[in-house]
Amino acid sequence: MQLRNKSAAPNTNPEIDRLLKIEQRYTAFVNNSSDGVWCFETDHPLPIALPEAKIIRNILDKGILVDCNLAFAKMHQHNSVNDLIGTPLHSFISSSEPQTRMILKNFIRGGFRLNNIEYRHPSKTGPERVYILNLYGILENDCLVQAWGIQRDITNQYRAQEKLKKSENRYRNIFDYAFDAILIESLDGQIFAVNKRATEMLGYSQAEFLNMTIHQLIPEDFKAKLPNLTDRLKAEGVVVFQAQNRHKNGHLIDVEICTKLLSEEEHNLAQVFVRDISQQKFFQEQIQSLSAQIEQFSRISADIITITDEKELFQRISNAIVEISDFSRVLFYTFKDTPPYRVILGHVGLSAAALSRISKADAPREKYLTLFEKGRRLGNQSCYIPHTMKHLVGQYAVDYGKREYSAQTGGWHREDNLLVAMKNKSGELIGMISLDDSKSGLRPNDETVRPLELFANHISQILHLKQLEEERHKIEEQFQQSEKLRALGEMAGGVAHDFNNVLSAILGRAQLLKRDVNDPEMIHGLEIIEKAAMDGAATVRRIQEFTRLRKDQDFNVISINEIIRDSIKYTQTRWKSDADERGIKYSIKTDFQTEPLVLANGSEMREVFTNIILNAIEAMPAGGLITCQTVTMNETVHVIIRDTGCGMDSRTLKRIFDPFFTTKGVKGTGLGLSVSFGIIHRHNGTIDISSEPGEGTTVSISLPRYSQKQPRVQEESRKRPRTITTGLSAKILVVDDEEDPRILLKDILEMYQYQVLTAESGAAALEILEKEPDIRIIFSDLGMPDMSGWELSKAIKSRFPESIVVFITGWGTQLNQKRLSECGVEHVIAKPFQVDQIKNLVLDYVHLTGRG
The missing domain is CATH 3.30.450.40 (GAF domain)
Structure with missing residues (x-):
């Protein structure tokens, strides 16, 4: 790079020699710089008094690159400055780009000076590059004669910052959606940050928290322990203790608090995890209360109760x-x-x-x-x-x-x-x-019955004592079962979601491949893959049942007697046909009252009673009697199913509802009664099993009786699909942050001749919708960084109310119907989905005048 074109003739003037040496040093510095240095001129000086638009047009149309260093050439994918010098500006800078015009406007308005402006430039070899630009104009006689630019490639720094932002967002999501309340505080108690759970648990808004100290959340009688707590925290780094926090409305909440110093660099800040243990305390106090009552009655009936x-x-x-x-x-x-x-x-x-x-x-x-x-x-x-x-x-x-x-x-x-x-x-x-x-x-007479009445009261106390013992055991078992299922549910929820995503890819690709192959062996192999994926989906549904993760309620008014009759009919092959061949006699008797009605899912209830009947048959290998009885008492329908089988010991009975527990060896999955337990509880009912070895088993189920005040059908507030009239092809947008499911859905829709656009984020989706207003159907994933499916749906409905939003998600039936309605989601397709599901859903919503 030459700052000036000078003759090579020697100079004898010392001042000129000095200036030439300075010029040579600057030239060497510029040529060796990692920053790009460049200079452009127009075919003639531009008066700075010209209108702004005219100056910009002259620069873009007539600007010529007259000088640059090697760093600048390489930024534009050239290995020599000679490849660029003498080329028009518009050959490597797009004159139609709004970014280019904005830079020149700021250059002119800044008195032909521009400092630290960020801009992006496309790259021939990869993603676009990001630069910081300084631009300096040379003015002579109120005319722009030259402009020098210095630019630095900050692409790697920019990408690192973007990566840091994403990491920060992930941390923020973990922070905000944690099960426990989390507060960041100074050691003197000033609160600096809280998550959403803290606002839900304690009733204060985030703004209110930031104007509070931790001491305002702690009752007076506990504040005396805080100085000691601070000393312990400094000495140990982590302190765990139980206390009470005061809710905004004044009531006290039992909590477990874990306080941890953030780091050595931030030794004046602590992270506080607050867990609500009110329910746990309630159970403990109830158990203690029951134990105290039992102890009291034990003293009264000391003689017999021993x-x-x-x-x-x-x-x-x-x-x-x-x-x-x-x-x-x-x-x-x-x-x-x-x-x-x-x-x-x-x-x-x-x-x-x-x-x-x-x-x-x-x-x-x-x-x-x-x-x-x-x-x-x-x-x-x-x-x-x-x-x-x-x-x-x-x-x-x-x-x-x-x-x-x-x-x-x-x-x-x-x-x-x-x-x-x-x-x-x-x-x-x-x-x-x-x-x-x-x-x-x-x-x-009155006198002779008095001792009997006193003793009857004594027996009542003993029975009450026994009842308290049973309730205590029941509460403990329910608490243990609840904790077990809660932990299992948290794990199973994530497993079900991830597994559904995997199965969706397997099933979708297998069904797409089936449409493209003619080889019978290949088709047979794909059908095996398809069936395996469907079996996997059924396993996920069973996991969701016994962990009570499903929230969909496709309930109708049904006769429980009719459901039991169906189950008896469905199992007839086992207790009649197969048994007759083996010379075994089974009998099933029914004792039904007037048709008791319940609000339930008929298919799920048939599964429950079919499981129970099949278990009863398994317990009677030599034959026997099964009795099915229904009774309506007040607002409850009771179903009692008894068998004359081998019965169970207390150890087996305690584990009867545990997932994967079976007494049938390799023949059993251990999910039948676990699934039944989940189904009955989802119907707001109870299921109880009593049994003694050699005395048979009795299964008692209680369900809420249907009341005329209830709606006859409680469905997922299904709407009749709205018809959209388009031209020859419907335009559909697919939004998913993961490429594989995004491309899969795109391939399926394009197979049916639909125009499909894709977006890898909610923000990108909204940009596309702004540019393509005729898009009416949007398929979206639920869990995406930056903007979730929930947030995207709300944004779409607020800007494009006629659009139809469909969730395709591995969370499936775990989604809350009320929230779906609030966010404007028209339909949910649970992964794994079948190709025909997508096709039929789009056909429901789109009325085509031609092929679609």
Whole structure:
């Protein structure tokens, strides 16, 4: 690069020699610089008084590059300055680019000076390059005669900054969407940053947090511990403790706090993780409360409650009643809401046959309340039923006494009966003590029943104690099961999403390839791949069932009796055809009340009952009886399915709903009852299983009864597809930050002659929509950096309300329908999807006048 073209003739003037040496040094410096240096001139000086647009046009049309260094040449993919010197500016700078004109405008308006302007230039060998430019104009006689430019390639620095921004955004997403509240504070308590969970948990906005100190969240009685806490934090680096935080509305929240110093460089800042443990505390306090009640009642019934075997305990109670009373036969039981309505706990003087008959007879609580109304009341909670009123009792519900008595006034008759009620603290009837065969032969009176009533209250306390124990165990089991499923659900949610994405690529590509091949063997191989992908999708759905991740509710009003009949019919091959071939006899009996209606998904409920029936058949290898019964009580429909199979021990029973637990060896998946558990809970119901080895198994299911106030169908607020009329081909936009699924969907749509545009981000999608306003269908992924599918859908609906947004996502049925509606999402296709799903969906929305 020569700053001036001088003659090579020697100079004898010392001043000229000095200037030439300076020029040579500057020339060497410029030529060796890594910054690009260049100079342009026009064919004649440009008066600076000319209009701005005219100066720009002259520069772009008539500007010539008259000088540059090698660094500048290489920036424009040339290895020699001679390749560029003498070329018009417009040959390597686009005159139509808005960026070029903006730079020249700023150059003119800055007095023909321009400093540190950033611009982008396309590269022939790769992505566009980013430069910083300084431009300096040479003015003579109010005319621009030359302009010198110095530019530096900052592409690598720019890309590093972009990468840092993306990393920062990822951190921000983790920070904002963490399950725990996170606060950044100084050691003196000033809050500098909080995540979204903190605002949800404590009720303050982010702006309010930033004007607060951590001390304002802590109750007064805990503040005294803070100085010690600060010292510990400085010494240990991390401190974990439990405390309470004050919500904006004033109430206190039990929390676990983990405080950690950020780094040695930022030793005055701490990161605080706050976890809401209110529910955990609630369970712990409830368990402690129940334990305290159990301890209290244990002291009252110290004599009997020391017996650990329940059967022995109730037998001792029965023997004690006989010992302290005037009666030699006793039967005591509690009531339940489902047939046969009584649970017999203890007895004395009854034969096995009589006990079996009584235990199967329906005798609901209401029947005994009627007996108390019509019988002869004694004491506070007793009733004498003379043999003259025995028609009120029912012959199957009782076994009459065996002793014969002589007829006498005020005497006891063999068919007389005394009932002593057992009540809870609220005075509700919970059970009954039934007595006969008087030892004295006399009828009871108020005085003779008093000891029995005292003992009945004592038994009620024991039963209450047992109930508290059961509730405590149930709460602990529910808590453990909830924690287990929560942890499994968090893991399974991500696995299901990622697995669905993988399956979508496999299934989509296999189905596309099938359309392009004719070789039968190749087609057969692709069909195997397709089936494997569909089987994998079914496995993901089962995972979503037992972890209760699904949120879609395709519910209709159905008859639970009809669903059970369907399940019996579907399993007929197992319990009838196959069994007959093997010489085994199975019977299935139904005992249905008036058609009980529930709001449910019929297919899912059939799966539940089919699982239960098949399990019952497996438990009866030599044949047996299955009884299916339905009962409606108040607002609940009860389904009871019993079998006469081998039963289960308590150890097996505890694990019966655990995913992948099976007693069938390699034949079982261990998912049947886990899936059933998820289905029933998704229907706001409960499922319970009771069993004893050798005594068969009873499955009890409770579901909310359908009320006329409920809508007959609760669907995903489906809308009738809106028709779009286009020309010969519909224009569709596909948005996904991952290239493979984006290209797959593009290939599928283009196969059906649709015009398809793609975008790798939400921002890019909005830019395309601004330029292509005739796009009406947008397929979008959900989880994308910078702008999620939710945010993109909202933005599209606000700017282009007629557009149709369809989510294609691996999260599938886990999406909340209310949020989908709020964000304007018309449809959701769960991955993995089939090619025909895409085709049919587009055809639903697009009405074509030609081929599409």
